[in-house]
Amino acid sequence: MRQGLNFYHENKFANGLLVFWSWRRCFDLCPYLSCRSMASAMKTKQKVLAYITRFNKGRHEVLVFLHRDHPEAGLQVPGGTVDPGEDLSEAILREIFEESGLKLDKAEIVSLIGETDYQRKDIPEINHRHYFLIHKNDLPETWAHTVHSSGADDGLVFLYFWMETAKAKRELTGQMGELLP
Numbered sequence: 001m002r003q004g005l006n007f008y009h010e011n012k013f014a015n016g017l018l019v020f021w022s023w024r025r026c027f028d029l030c031p032y033l034s035c036r037s038m039a040s041a042m043k044t045k046q047k048v049l050a051y052i053t054r055f056n057k058g059r060h061e062v063l064v065f066l067h068r069d070h071p072e073a074g075l076q077v078p079g080g081t082v083d084p085g086e087d088l089s090e091a092i093l094r095e096i097f098e099e100s101g102l103k104l105d106k107a108e109i110v111s112l113i114g115e116t117d118y119q120r121k122d123i124p125e126i127n128h129r130h131y132f133l134i135h136k137n138d139l140p141e142t143w144a145h146t147v148h149s150s151g152a153d154d155g156l157v158f159l160y161f162w163m164e165t166a167k168a169k170r171e172l173t174g175q176m177g178e179l180l181p
Contacts, residue, residue: 044128046130047081047082048079048080048082048088048091050092050095050096051131052077052096054139056162060165060181061162062077062168063078063136065100065158067159068156068158074174075168075171075173076172076173077168078096079095079176080095088132089106089112093105098148099147099149100145100160101143108135109132109133109134110135112132113132113133116131117129118175142162144158144160
């Protein structure tokens with residue numbers, strides 16, 4: 001059963017009470033659920049993330065952003081959900097444009113550097129992430145961009161800036177820095 005952002009397992013006791021457990025606690029409290037059945041209950045979404053890098057004044061840097069109005073969302077790199085049937089390289093270029101305003105083409109993608117699975121903490125969802133590497137030396141130092149998309153992030157304002165890659169690897173939220181070169 002879905003309710004808001006949480007997944008609930010319901011269990012009817014003999015006394016007729018209906019109890020809801022959050023999906024995170026359900027694994028601990030339901031001895032008949034195996035790891036496999038919990039994983040199969042989770043939805044997997046295909047995601048793309050971009051490491052847009054540059055070499056500046058002797059330092060390797062990566063483009064990162066913060067949400068202007070939601071700093072609790074943490075430090076991130078451009079990326080998002082792959083649409084059904086969409087090519088991964090087209091998805092990353094679309095997401096970069098929607099989230100940053102940068103219009104890039106496929107020739108600017110250096111490589112797909114890897115894939116990981118990330119289990120969301122707020123909902124029972126696994127993100128299968130595809131990480132792309134793009135080198136771009138001719139971008140501004142900082143800028144703000146208002147997202148224009150059909151998704152939930154439409155209208156959000158992202159504040160872009162460059163960060164040394166070693167620092168970004170430590171500070172990016174949700175394990176986004178795990179494949180950062």
